[in-house]
Amino acid sequence: MISAGEFCLNLLDTDTYQFLEPFVGSRLREQRFGCDWEKHGKLWYIPNAPANIFCKIEKVVSYGTHDLVIGRVVELLTRPSSDLLCWADGSLGRFSRLQ
Numbered sequence: 001m002i003s004a005g006e007f008c009l010n011l012l013d014t015d016t017y018q019f020l021e022p023f024v025g026s027r028l029r030e031q032r033f034g035c036d037w038e039k040h041g042k043l044w045y046i047p048n049a050p051a052n053i054f055c056k057i058e059k060v061v062s063y064g065t066h067d068l069v070i071g072r073v074v075e076l077l078t079r080p081s082s083d084l085l086c087w088a089d090g091s092l093g094r095f096s097r098l099q
Helices: none
Strands: 006-011 038-040 043-045 051-063 066-078 085-088 091-094
Antiparallel strands (some): 006 051, 051 066, 085 091
16 A cells, blocks of 8 residues: 555445455455455445545654554545444444534
8 A cells, every 4th residue: 555655545334344344354354355346546445335535645654563644635435324333442333422
């Protein structure tokens, strides 16, 4: 990703959460980019995701064993969804209102 200079961030919902499983462990690594992915230019994305955020890399900051990649949004594809999911404390969850 870093050498390509661009990336796509796919936001998931309950209709697309199954795309996450191959990325949370090595057991399903070979299934990461299965037949339901599509290409947009050079980037793979999930066409049914609520949002696909296409970015050009602006900066990479190394911290410990990870790199923080900061991108500039160059294109955004969206579809209606009210059930966006998030990853926190090692598991999948839902965003919810505070009040």
